[in-house]
Amino acid sequence: MFTEKDLRELLDCNAPDAVLSVFLNTDPSLGNADSYKLRLRNMLKKVRLTEDVAAVERYINMEYDWSGRGIAIFSSSKIGFFRAYPMAIPLHDRVQIGDSPVIKPLANLLDSYGGYGVALVDKQGARLFSFHLGELKEQEGMLGDSVKRIKRGASSSMVGRRGGGSTDSSAMDETIDRNMREAAEFSIDFFESNDVRRILIGGTDDNIALFRSQLPKAWQSLVVGTFSANMSASHAEIHSKAIEIGRAENKKRVQRLLDIMVTNTAKGQGAVIGIRDVLSAVSSGRIKTLICVNDYHEAGYICKSCGILTVEPAEHCEGCGESIEYVPDIVEAAIAYTLRSGGEVELIHDFPYLEGDNKIGAILRY
Numbered sequence: 001m002f003t004e005k006d007l008r009e010l011l012d013c014n015a016p017d018a019v020l021s022v023f024l025n026t027d028p029s030l031g032n033a034d035s036y037k038l039r040l041r042n043m044l045k046k047v048r049l050t051e052d053v054a055a056v057e058r059y060i061n062m063e064y065d066w067s068g069r070g071i072a073i074f075s076s077s078k079i080g081f082f083r084a085y086p087m088a089i090p091l092h093d094r095v096q097i098g099d100s101p102v103i104k105p106l107a108n109l110l111d112s113y114g115g116y117g118v119a120l121v122d123k124q125g126a127r128l129f130s131f132h133l134g135e136l137k138e139q140e141g142m143l144g145d146s147v148k149r150i151k152r153g154a155s156s157s158m159v160g161r162r163g164g165g166s167t168d169s170s171a172m173d174e175t176i177d178r179n180m181r182e183a184a185e186f187s188i189d190f191f192e193s194n195d196v197r198r199i200l201i202g203g204t205d206d207n208i209a210l211f212r213s214q215l216p217k218a219w220q221s222l223v224v225g226t227f228s229a230n231m232s233a234s235h236a237e238i239h240s241k242a243i244e245i246g247r248a249e250n251k252k253r254v255q256r257l258l259d260i261m262v263t264n265t266a267k268g269q270g271a272v273i274g275i276r277d278v279l280s281a282v283s284s285g286r287i288k289t290l291i292c293v294n295d296y297h298e299a300g301y302i303c304k305s306c307g308i309l310t311v312e313p314a315e316h317c318e319g320c321g322e323s324i325e326y327v328p329d330i331v332e333a334a335i336a337y338t339l340r341s342g343g344e345v346e347l348i349h350d351f352p353y354l355e356g357d358n359k360i361g362a363i364l365r366y
């Protein structure tokens with residue numbers, strides 16, 4: 001299971017020679033092993049790192065068990081570096097070569113789908129789950145004092161006894177209170193030991209509210225969603241809820257970035273939209289976050305001497321006068337430049353209104 005620790009290890013990997021990063025969607029509902037192998041072969045066709053291509057293909061053909069919905073592979077054979085991480089969440093297809101592993105897609109996954117805790121609660125107890133990147137990591141349950149027994153006792157003892165009802169129903173309230181308090185304490189222990197960073201609560205509206213009120217403020221702030229469910233809900237049900245909310249969270253995060261990009265571009269400071277302005281910002285190392293539609297490609301030119309990127313055809317670099325070189329995909333070059341200069345890259349999916357010149361933009365450092 002991919003963790004923050006793996007991410008840090010990838011961050012620390014600086015290869016003097018190129019690193020091949022491969023992300024492949026292997027969602028079983030969209031295709032089979034053969035179709036994915038074929039797609040991978042096409043994606044790797046232009047890659048000249050033959051040893052790394054062979055290592056990736058060997059892994060896919062011999063070791064990958066195809067149970068995952070995506071796979072991330074990093075290879076730099078010259079330094080003997082090879083890592084493969086099967087994922088329970090689909091990844092978007094991507095192949096990139098750079099002097100370090102491309103980690104942004106995995107950082108995004110951790111950001112959106114990492115460290116989920118789910119508490120399913122009723123008046124008597126709680127069932128707890130921790131999900132990480134779409135996989136069930138741990139589960140536990142606790143059962144407090146029976147509420148039903150007291151309820152039955154209360155109704156029978158009320159017959160013919162004045163005032164007995166209020167005593168018994170307050171005894172029931174006390175039991176519920178105690179159960180909820182214990183469930184909350186138990187949950188916090190569980191969430192803490194499973195590195196949970198966001199919490200979902202399932203149950204009836206009443207029980208969700210009661211349980212939530214028993215959580216300390218700091219833990220309440222980690223609650224990202226609630227859903228109605230009964231205590232016998234299946235793993236699959238709970239899992240799909242967690243994924244659904246993870247997806248919504250991710251969409252919100254990307255939408256926030258897009259909002260900043262659009263607002264600041266309109267103000268004329270702090271952001272740009274369109275390939276020309278983006279390339280000029282990349283050339284001067286001003287990119288904080290490069291935002292780009294996943295399948296956007298554009299031909300362009302690079303000056304190897306001063307590093308200027310442009311889409312304007314010219315004989316010589318307008319910056320330094322040296323000759324410039326044609327590249328079939330200047331967007332790839334912009335992504336590599338940005339990552340190398342410590343910027344972030346956000347590849348956009350599922351935002352269909354990003355068309356034409358809006359397919360690329362950036363939030364700037366200054």
Ligand SMILES: [Zn+2]
Pocket residue numbers: 303304305306307308317318319320321322
């Ligand atoms: Zn130049």
